[in-house]
Amino acid sequence: MNRIIKFVRIAFVSLTENKTQAFLTMLGIIIGIAAVIMVLSIGRGAEKLILSSVESFGNRSIFVQPGGGEQGGPPSPTAIDKVKYRDYLAMQDLDYLEDVAPILVYSVAITYGSQNQNTRVVGSNEYYLSALNSGVDEGRNISQNDLDLSRRVVLMGYKVADDLFADRDPIGQKIKINGKTFEVIGIMEEQGTRFFQDFDKRIVIPITTMRTQIFGVDYVMSVLANVKEGYPIEEAIDQTRFFIRKRHSIYNPQDDPLKDDFRVVSQVDAAQTFQGIADVLTYSLVVVAAISLLVGGIGIMNIMYVSVTERTREIGLRKAVGATAKDVMLQFLIEAIVITFVAGFIGISTGVGMSFLISLILTEFVDSWEFIITLESVLAAFFVSVSIGMIFGVYPARKASRMDPIEALRLE
Amino acid sequence: MATKKKSEEHIIEINNLKKTYYTGDVETPVLRGLDLKVKDGEFIAIMGPSGSGKSTLMHIMGFLDKPTGGSYHFEGVDVSELSDDDLALVRRERIGFVFQAFFLLPRATVIENVMLPLLYQKHSHGHDMAKKALDSVGLSHRLDYLPTSLSGGEKQRTAIARALINAPSVIFADEPTGNLDSKSGKQVMNIFQKLNEKGHTIILVTHEKTTAQHAERIIHIRDGLIESEEKVKGRINYSDGDELLK
Ligand SMILES: Nc1ncnc2c1ncn2[C@@H]1O[C@H](COP(=O)(O)OP(=O)(O)O)[C@@H](O)[C@H]1O
Ligand SMILES: [Mg+2]
Numbered sequence: 253m254n255r256i257i258k259f260v261r262i263a264f265v266s267l268t269e270n271k272t273q274a275f276l277t278m279l280g281i282i283i284g285i286a287a288v289i290m291v292l293s294i295g296r297g298a299e300k301l302i303l304s305s306v307e308s309f310g311n312r313s314i315f316v317q318p319g320g321g322e323q324g325g326p327p328s329p330t331a332i333d334k335v336k337y338r339d340y341l342a343m344q345d346l347d348y349l350e351d352v353a354p355i356l357v358y359s360v361a362i363t364y365g366s367q368n369q370n371t372r373v374v375g376s377n378e379y380y381l382s383a384l385n386s387g388v389d390e391g392r393n394i395s396q397n398d399l400d401l402s403r404r405v406v407l408m409g410y411k412v413a414d415d416l417f418a419d420r421d422p423i424g425q426k427i428k429i430n431g432k433t434f435e436v437i438g439i440m441e442e443q444g445t446r447f448f449q450d451f452d453k454r455i456v457i458p459i460t461t462m463r464t465q466i467f468g469v470d471y472v473m474s475v476l477a478n479v480k481e482g483y484p485i486e487e488a489i490d491q492t493r494f495f496i497r498k499r500h501s502i503y504n505p506q507d508d509p510l511k512d513d514f515r516v517v518s519q520v521d522a523a524q525t526f527q528g529i530a531d532v533l534t535y536s537l538v539v540v541a542a543i544s545l546l547v548g549g550i551g552i553m554n555i556m557y558v559s560v561t562e563r564t565r566e567i568g569l570r571k572a573v574g575a576t577a578k579d580v581m582l583q584f585l586i587e588a589i590v591i592t593f594v595a596g597f598i599g600i601s602t603g604v605g606m607s608f609l610i611s612l613i614l615t616e617f618v619d620s621w622e623f624i625i626t627l628e629s630v631l632a633a634f635f636v637s638v639s640i641g642m643i644f645g646v647y648p649a650r651k652a653s654r655m656d657p658i659e660a661l662r663l664e
Numbered sequence: 665m666a667t668k669k670k671s672e673e674h675i676i677e678i679n680n681l682k683k684t685y686y687t688g689d690v691e692t693p694v695l696r697g698l699d700l701k702v703k704d705g706e707f708i709a710i711m712g713p714s715g716s717g718k719s720t721l722m723h724i725m726g727f728l729d730k731p732t733g734g735s736y737h738f739e740g741v742d743v744s745e746l747s748d749d750d751l752a753l754v755r756r757e758r759i760g761f762v763f764q765a766f767f768l769l770p771r772a773t774v775i776e777n778v779m780l781p782l783l784y785q786k787h788s789h790g791h792d793m794a795k796k797a798l799d800s801v802g803l804s805h806r807l808d809y810l811p812t813s814l815s816g817g818e819k820q821r822t823a824i825a826r827a828l829i830n831a832p833s834v835i836f837a838d839e840p841t842g843n844l845d846s847k848s849g850k851q852v853m854n855i856f857q858k859l860n861e862k863g864h865t866i867i868l869v870t871h872e873k874t875t876a877q878h879a880e881r882i883i884h885i886r887d888g889l890i891e892s893e894e895k896v897k898g899r900i901n902y903s904d905g906d907e908l909l910k
Contacts, residue, residue, distance in 0.1 A: 258783055269771060569767045572728060573781035573826070574756020576749045657728050661763065662719075 259583045263590035277555045278595035280548020281640060285596050285633050287541035289603025292629035294610060295534040300622050301445065302526045313383065313519045314489055316343070316475040316496060320512035333471040334513040337463065339496060340475045346495065348488050349477040351379040354459050358467040362455070363428040364416040371412060373429060373455050375462025381407075383476040384443060384451070391423040391438030394458050398437075402460040406434040409452040413439050429457070432465055445618045485518055492516045545636065548595070549644040556588055556648035560655075567652050568660020581653035588645025589638055596637025600630055675739055675833060675865055676702040676725060682733030683720055683888075694720045696888040697734065702867065704833070707860040709868045709879035709896075717888040718869045719838055725867065726759050726836045727751040739833075756784050760827030760864075764839035766819045768811040768826075774798065775807040778825045785830065797825040801855055817848025824855055834865040841875050853878045854902040874900070 267274045316339065319331035340354040356375040361368060374380065378394050381387050389410065398405050406427065413422040413436070425436045434457065443451035463469070479488040493516045497504055504511045517525070560567070567580055575583075604625055611623035683695040694717045702708055710718050723729040724736065727743070728751075736743050738754070746754070755761075768777045778794040798804050801821040811819055820840060827835050837856065841849035857878060860866045868879055876882050877900045884891040 254786070255783060266771070565767060566769060569769075570780070570784075571752065572726075572755060572761050572767075574752055574784045574830070576752040576784075578749070579752075579784055658723055661728075661767070 255579070256582070256586065259586040260590060262583070263587040264594075266587070267590065267594060274591065274594075277552060278548075278591060278598065280544060280551045281592055281595035281637055282548075282599040282602060284541050284545035284548050285599025285637055286603035286606060287537065287544060288633050288636065289600055289625070289629060290607050290610065291534055291537040291541060292632075293603070293607035293623070293625050295530065296624040296626060296629075297611065297614070297622055298530045298533075299527065300624060301618065301620060302523055302530060304444075304620060311519060312479045312481070312485060314349075314477055314479060314485065314492065314516060315519075315522060316477075316492065316514060316516050318471070318473075318514055320510055320515060331513055332473075333469065334500075335473075335475060335496075336471050337459075338470070339499060340472055342499060343475055343477060343492070343495070346477075346492065348480050348483040348491065350480050351382055352475060352477040353377055353379040353383045354472040355380070355474050355476060356459060356462055356467065356469070356472045358462070360430045360466065362412075362416075363431075364425070367416055369412075369415065371453060371455060372449075373406075373457055373462070373466065375457055375459035375467070377459055379476075380456060381440065383478070384446075386441045386443050388438040389441045391436070393438060394456065399458045399460050402464050403458060404432060404434040404461060404465070405437045405457065407438045407440055407456040408436055409450075409454050410439055410442060411450070411452040412455055429455075430466055444620045450618070489516045489518060545640060549592075549640040552588060552591060552641070553644040553648060556584065556645055557651065559587075560584065560648050560652040563652075564655065564660045565663060567655050568657040568663075571655075571657035572661065577653040580655070581649045584649035584652045585642065585645045588649065589641035592637045592641030592645075593634070596634050599637065600633050603633070604630075673704050673740075674701045674737075675704040675706075676700070676867075677737040677740075678725070678734065679736075680734035681721075681724065681731050681736060683717070683724065683729070684732045694888050695724075695731070698885070698888070698890050700883065700890065702865060705860070705863055705865055706881065707857070707866040707868070707879045708881045708883060709870055709876035710883045710885060711870060711873075711876045712885040712891075714871060716885050718871075718885060721885070722836050722838055722867065722869050726761060726834075727754045728761075752784075756781065757830060758833045760830065760832035760835040762820070762823050762827050762835065762837040762840045764842040766811070766823045766843070768819060768822060770811055773808045773810060774803065774814070774822050777811065777822055778829055780826060781830050793829055794825070797828045798822070800828065800858075801825045802851075815848065816844050817851055820844060820848070820852050821855065824852070824859075828859070832864065834867060835859065836867050836869070838869045839871070840868070841870070841872070849875065850902070853900070857902060 316335055318334035337354065340352065343349060343352050353376050358373055358375070359370060360373045361370050376394070377399055378396060381393060388407070394405065394407060397403070406429065408422065416422070416427065417425060422436050422439055426433050427436060428434070440456070445451070457466070459472070479485050493512070496514055496516070497512060500513060502512060509515065570580060607625060608623055611621055614621040678698055678700040681695055681698045681700075682693070685692040685694060698721065710721065712718050720729070724731050731744070743754075769780065772780070775791070775794050775798065778797055779790050782790040782793070795804065795807070798807065801824050803818060803821050803825065806814065806818060811822065814822065835856070840852055840856075844852060853875065856866050856868065866879070868876070870876050877896055877898070879896055880899065881893065881895055883893045
């Protein structure tokens with residue numbers, strides 16, 4: 253035990269004696285560990301963000317989205333027009349659903365006085381806000397009347413309103429959307445960032461107005477609905493699927509999701525889809541980090557081999573004064589572990605610092621982004637770096653331990 | 665003046681000792697059947713031309729190498745059966761080595777170099793022991809120097825202190841004065857004589873007649889065989905004058 257402490261001290265001393273060389277030796281590990289920490293931190297942040305996005309929908313929400321396929325996978329972009337406006341209208345008659353809201357999003361230019369900006373406009377109905385667990389902060393919501401008459405009225409995210417009107421009362425103001433005059437009827441409550449988009453920078457108009465005057469298409473991006481209290485959600489999803497399938501004339505008795513041109517998902521499924529995308533990103537970065545660690549480990553092994561050869565005499569001498577093969581092995585192994593441990597420490601610090609910087613940048617775009625470093629990720633990083641020292645230190649250490657003291661001492 | 669206890673027992677007893685190196689199909693017989701007895705507390709010199717097998721013999725006697733034939737008894741124990749770890753244990757506890765090229769660790773200070781063997785032992789007073797060892801070779805003023813800033817003689821005296829730290833029964837010295845000027849060489853030989861007087865058995869390997877004259881007995885070897893041996897007459901001895909070291 254005492255000896256191990258001494259070996260550790262010796263290894264630390266020899267590290268500090270040759271800082272530049274030591275740093276270069278450790279670089280691969282430092283980069284790999286820093287990458288691991290960053291990946292885990294950003295992964296956790298994204299996960300948190302997705303969870304809070306999903307929780308912002310009611311837990312009885314279901315979505316009808318275009319594109320078939322497994323629920324976990326991303327929908328096909330070519331299927332974008334498969335869920336029709338007519339489907340939404342028909343869904344209003346399903347007795348187990350309520351608050352059925354269509355969503356159609358389009359990029360537009362809005363003008364107020366001399367101010368111009370581009371933003372995303374959502375065409376929907378009076379249930380849109382409640383589906384998002386949100387409401388109107390000032391003014392009023394879209395009404396059935398607005399929809400029936402395709403009125404040019406608009407609800408605004410508070411950020412858009414702040415931008416355009418500054419201190420003026422926004423209610424009753426007239427703005428132009430793609431050149432057409434709209435009246436501001438309400439400001440929405442703060443909604444934050446959901447699914448990586450800032451909902452407070454959006455505006456909402458009646459879907460009827462959108463279809464007739466802004467974006468004339470026969471499809472919608474998705475339909476949101478709440479399953480009525482007391483009706484099982486799974487059952488509602490299945491029934492809705494059969495309903496749409498029938499409307500789309502899809503013969504699919506095997507219930508093969510690939511044969512459908514739409515999907516019906518719950519908020520949990522939606523979370524899984526986004527989580528799936530985040531996981532793919534995380535795993536690919538983990539692979540990059542692993543490669544860097546492998547390269548770093550091989551680098552350490554290489555340096556240790558060189559060191560063993562350079563220190564042939566030292567090894568011979570140590571054996572001459574009574575070191576056993578095990579002692580020599582232990583010393584070199586500890587040296588490798590100390591190198592990777594220090595590299596791990598630097599890597600973790602760098603990774604934490606970088607993650608923090610990245611989170612600062614991300615909060616510029618995504619308000620609710622959180623900077624998260626878990627204890628587990630730090631411990632895992634230390635574990636990984638020490639393991640690398642052990643794995644890649646063993647062969648050089650064994651070479652050192654097997655060195656014949658005579659051969660070593662005969663060198664002149 | 666310490667009185668010398670000379671045991672009649674043989675600490676080292678070698679019979680028909682052989683060492684042959686095998687490189688591929690080539691056999692190189694280096695030691696070809698040596699007989700040698702060394703008494704406990706004796707100071708002997710092994711002399712012979714370069715390549716005659718002196719270092720090989722010393723390495724075997726010092727448990728660094730194993731013979732390929734014959735027998736070697738150390739303190740009455742047949743050591744041919746010992747494992748590598750057992751040999752390391754004997755070196756650690758009973759043997760001290762001094763080499764021609766010093767073999768000091770360049771980045772460790774003098775006292776750290778002297779303490780090196782203790783790394784492999786359970787000692788708590790290492791620092792004091794190292795100081796004492798350095799004191800006995802006249803280097804107590806150089807404790808924190810690095811080897812590069814020492815003279816050759818000082819380096820070799822550091823190496824001797826290192827060999828002393830485990831209070832060895834036998835000290836082996838392979839051409840210890842080979843890299844030194846004559847004054848430093850004399851100093852080093854003086855130290856060996858004093859250590860011998862304190863009871864350490866000294867086995868000195870050299871090819872220089874005058875260096876060998878410091879021992880009590882000289883073994884001449886040639887081509888891996890003992891050619892002759894002689895008691896030293898007119899031994900060079902500093903122990904009376906002692907002008908070099910206090
Ligand atoms: N590993 C080895 N393989 C073959 N021959 C060796 C080996 N080591 C030493 N020798 C040979 O053994 C002989 C004796 O070497 P050594 O004991 O060092 O002699 P000395 O110390 O008397 O000069 C030399 O001829 C040397 O070349
Ligand atoms: Mg020699």
